Amino acid sequence: MTSAVSNPQKPADWLGSLKLLAGVTLLVALSWEIIAGDHVHLSTTYLTIQFFVCVIFLYDFLLRLMQAEHRGRFFVRHLFYLLISIPYLTLISWTGIRMTHDWGILVGLIPMLRAFLAMFIIVGWMVRGNRLQWIFAAYLFTVVVFTYLSALVFYDYEVLVNPKLEGFGNALWWAWMNVTTVGAEIFPVTAVGKVVCVLLPSLGMMFFPIFTTYVLQEYAAKPSSDSATDSATATAADLTQSSGTKNS
Template identity: 65%
Template sequence: MPQTLFSQDRLSRTLGAVKALAGLVLLAAVSWEVIGGDRLRFSPLFLGVQFIVCLIFLCDFFVRWAAAERKGRFFFRNLPFLLLSVPYLNLMLWSGAEPSRSVGMLIGLMPLLRAFLAMVIVTGWLVGNKVRRLLTAYVFTVVVFTYISALVFYDYELPVNPKLHGFGNALWWAWMNVTTVGAEIFPVTAVGKVFCVLLPSLGMMFFPIFTTYVLQEYAPSKTKDE
């Protein structure tokens, strides 16, 4: 029994590392597509990378499903991960449906959410302390989500926002909003406005977690010194 648990844990960690690596590749492909790609159609490179990464996510799901003791429970608990792993954009294009750039980009970002969850889990494995793990995972979440928000904001706002002059401006806008300071670039599109609300909300969540970390790390030593 312990050997079985060890094998399952090793399999889980191996698959997690593969998913995290695939997620980084997908993030790089999305960045290239948004910043330097053709704004009229998706590049074959981006579509190919997304399809391969989605296949990796699907294989991960079915391998872990086959190894699970309670397959029904595993399936329903991990169904959202399965739905996020489907290459919807590739399937739509292969079927002859051609969504607009704005709709297609949102659909294409869905597998990136699955990759993001895998990277958060792997980041948590690298830190032993529970509080440090929480802080590390949250800092990672803030950094990656802020970067993805900048990509989405740039992709949607660039054609219609006269104050946006490059991806550097979009990245600056995202960081100013996540720190709750705000920026002089105001969103015009509905998607931009949604992210303009989400970023400060995420930033405000950081402060209590950071306070908890500081108390956990320094309060015991202070008590001991007294």
């Protein structure tokens, strides 16, 4: 009976680890494509990696669909996961339509949403049981990943037209300065760069209350054990003195 109950969980755990590995692989491939690419054409290696990663995501969706008790309800509720798991770049390349590098990067970010959700497994492994710590860990994970992706997109769109952007290090510094709402001396000149420049500080301001709440909750002044002992001793002494006064 024990093996019959535990065996169905093993494929799910194995597939979750596979999705996590696929998400990290896709992030590394996208980083290499943008940082080391020519910013004009998408490499065959990147297109191949994205295709196989999307196949893993689609397999996960179909497997959970077949195991669902109400498949129609499951399909409707998880339709968004299906849509962001489709290898759009591969399908477009099969049709023979030529896509510019700029649009290719934007379309390639769609499976990154699915990879981002898969990488939330890391957050679940980091924090278990404590809801506030889980929210704070999810906050840090979201800010770090979104800021890094924003730096990649900003660098890819701005590097050929922005004279102040000298390398990816500058783009990463620009992204972190904007998510902290401090700002940087590098100003976007493309439409996509301007959109990212607005989204970053908005994300920072939206998540800052979570950081403040966590700090206040975890590091607020708490009575030490010595103080509690002294307080208990003083209370006992007061009670003894009061009792002695009544007896006299």
